[in-house]
Amino acid sequence: MHRRDFLKASAVSGIALGIGEKAVSAASFERLSSFDKAGKSPEELARDEGYWREVRRDYAPASDFVNLEYGYFCPASLPVLEEEIRGSREINSRASFFMRREMWGELEQTREDLAKLAGVTADEICITRNTTESMNIVVQGLDFKEGDEIVYSDQDYGSMVEAMKQKAERFGIVLKQVAVPLHPESDEEIVAVFENAITPKTKLLHVTHLINLSGHVLPVKKISDMAHKHGVEVLLDSAHAFAHIDYDIPDLGCDYLGTSLHKWLGSPVGLGMLYVKKEKIPQVWGLMGDTVRADDDIRKLERLGTRPYNHHRGLRTAIKYHDEIGSSEKFERLNYLNTYWTSHFRDHERVFLNTPKEKMRHGAIANVGIEGVDPADLGKFLYDNYSILTAPIPNHPIVKGVRITPGVPTPLRHLDILIEALDKAAKTL
Known part of the structure; x- marks a missing residue:
């Protein structure tokens, strides 16, 4: 044909x-x-x-x-699109009144709804523009010294690898790449791939939850548990897994997670989420300067300037739509x-x-x-x-x-x- x-x-x-x-x-x-x-x-x-x-x-x-x-x-979906358009018209008509008097309340409501969907507390997530931004906040925001190691895989997303390479060039850290099998015999085979690369200098595992190239879903909880036994933190790229694979973030055991909400949640394009475990927030520097908020306030990582908040209207509807399905x-x-x-x-x-x-x-x-x-x-x-x-x-x-x-x-x-x-x-x- x-x-x-x-x-x-x-x-x-x-x-x-x-x-x-x-x-x-x-x-x-x-x-x-x-x-x-x-x-x-x-x-x-x-x-x-x-x-x-x-x-x-x-x-x-x-x-x-x-x-x-x-x-x-x-x-x-059309309900999401309609709400985004409706929000755009209303916010455009209310202009600065909305931005100065009403925006913050809506932002916090969106945060609450999203946190509930993710199975975490609202003070552990911030709303970003995509996975790349979310992951960069962590990669660039963690303090590393020369010789510290990050372990990642040969099938991680290109933008994430570039972020880690930049970090390595600036601060002299060491990147160690491991090979994830395309057709593993068991979860333990995959866990061992990461564990065998860990040394006393390893500070972070970068793990892709659902590999964008092949669709392979990794046993994240087992990887996280193994890493924590060695005193190593886990940064999870969940771009393709959130609202696709059925999970709550605590089920995964990771310390940090980034995702894009315009993928499987079906939000308006240009929305992402960053999760940071509550006790880890103080050790992450924001990409944008913020010396006003407390060190343990997740909002310090969300300082992005003026944004299209009509997207948040669509996001809240996307969450309802996902929950209905x-x-x-x-x-x-x-x-x-x-x-x-x-x-x-x-x-x-x-x-x-x-x-x-x-x-x-x-x-x-x-x-x-x-x-x-x-x-x-x-x-x-x-x-x-x-x-x-x-x-x-x-x-x-x-x-x-x-x-x-x-x-x-x-x-x-x-x-x-x-x-x-x-x-x-x-x-x-």
């Missing part, structure tokens, strides 16, 4: 979901919190296409491509979408997967390749012939393939098209 033929078929059959924001936005906002789970377990609900069809009514994706790149950011229900659905298509290729003669098979080791994200085919060429084939948007990863030294990321609005029909497309690519490329 060529791309032009797919688009024609989409218009007729409804494969493409976009039906126009104007047609659904007002009704969508009114129906927040109306999902009927009919007493089904999260596992049962994950396979209930009628239920997820109702959820998809709250989204209005474009109709000219199949989006299997929800990993960059997850588009906000349910963390466990959402994870089960995303995990099921992954398994739905990857199960067709686990034993394929040419198609390979860089994502572990075990349910506990993945969510929605998977990475696929074809023997002898450049990932860039495979990504081009999927788009040119089937209008499937993916994220080719051709140049990484460890994970080479095409990242496939369905999201909450993804229908099984889109994954059927992917299966057909990969089968065709394996025969022709």
